[in-house]
Amino acid sequence: MTERELPPAGVTAYAPASIGNFAAGFDLLGAALAPLDGSLLGDFVHASFAPEASFRLEGPFAGALAGDARPNLVLRAAGLYQEALMALGRPAGPFALRLEKRLPVASGLGSSASSIVATLAALQALCGEPLGVSELLELAGRAEGSTSGGIHLDNVAPSLLGGLQLAVPGRDGRPAARRLPWPAELLLVVVHPEYQLATAQSRAALPERPAWGDTVDFAGNLGGFVHALHTGDRALLARCLRDPLVEAHRAPLVPGFRAAQAGALAAGALGCTLSGSGPSVFAVAEEEEGARAIAAALQQGFAKAGLSGRAWVCTLDLEGARILSPVPRHLLLEAHP
Incomplete structure (x- = not known):
């Protein structure tokens, strides 16, 4: 494999904040948010390959999570992603993960969903996008449900896919969502x-x-x-x-x-x-x-x-989760031999 073909060694993913329930749809509706001023309202997750797994927490709201004895949602999402890759017979890590916690916790802004989705988006890009969108949605819903029971899509679906999303019955009982039309002027x-x-x-x-x-x-x-x-x-x-x-x-x-x-x-x-x-x-x-x-x-x-x-x-926010800054492997290796 040439240097140009090597997968990125480090990526930064962003996942927007969201409104769950969206008034009419308890546990079924959610909308991703994009402030008019152009700022990014959501969490960032940095992921890279590493000799051994590691996790770092920073950002303006990191302190609210520092004393939590439970595994961070980034680690839960990463664990589910690694299980999915191993089921495909693919190598899965180790990964160095860093969460920039920019959304307040326990806020009703889809804070947990943003961390989960940003993690999955970062790992998906890092590993060459081996999973489909429906698989990512299911992993996100499972990670979100680890704190409230069951699979919950109302926040993770818009954060991952963008727009106003309605959870619908999927094939074979799997979770699915569909984007609803929203008047652009509202x-x-x-x-x-x-x-x-x-x-x-x-x-x-x-x-x-x-x-x-x-x-x-x-x-x-x-x-x-x-x-x-x-x-x-x-x-x-x-x-x-x-x-x-x-x-x-x-x-x-x-x-x-x-x-x-x-x-x-x-x-x-x-x-x-x-x-x-x-x-x-x-x-x-x-x-x-x-x-x-x-x-x-x-x-x-x-x-x-x-x-x-x-x-x-x-x-x-019509885009949903996205990659902001892939770092080519050869540059990272030069900086960190």
Whole structure:
């Protein structure tokens, strides 16, 4: 193999933040986020081949994970990826991994999904892309489910594939997702209050089984949401940008949520609810000036509860996970003999 043909010895992958549930689709819908200012809102994972496995944690939110006794999600995702490669009879590592944790943990912004997806994207590029997209999606869902049980796609699917994704039945019972059409002019306003809400705590607040009426309402609302997107029915979309299933149970866990939600709707939001399991909140705006007003209203609502909040005005990230900086092997070897 020539120097030109050698696989990259080091890559950096980025996976965007995401909104889970996306109001209408508990555990089924998710949207990848791209701030209007062009910044990258998500985690970075650096991966390279190494004589022995190693893991390093850094970034502005690394401290929130430093004391966690459980294996980091990067290591869980890497372990699943190595198992998949070994099942194909391919060498699998060792890898040196470094996570730049840029998303706040327990935030409702798909923080765990971003770390998982960035890891899989980095290893996939490093190893010559041996797995298919459906296989990566399944690995991501399994890694995400290691903290909440089962396979969860609502955050990992958009973070991996971009856009607004709906989890659908796959072949042979395997997980699958489909991108939904989203009006390009509609903006997503996201505010993260300085407050942590663990996914496990948020799920514990939910009833073991929802009432039949709530289930039917949820199904009709989700169906209406999907129909509105495909037909361009803006009025129906606004009616369906709500969470009829879990919001009522989780709202008391987030100080200031109801005030923030009321303020956003009064400022013209088409809809407003928790992002994922919270505490972050998202709203949908029809234009940028209105989005700024909605962001201010959300922040004011949280301020009434004594919480400051950071705001982003976003479009959908249509690309999903991507490689930012492959490093040719011969350059790395020259720098680190």
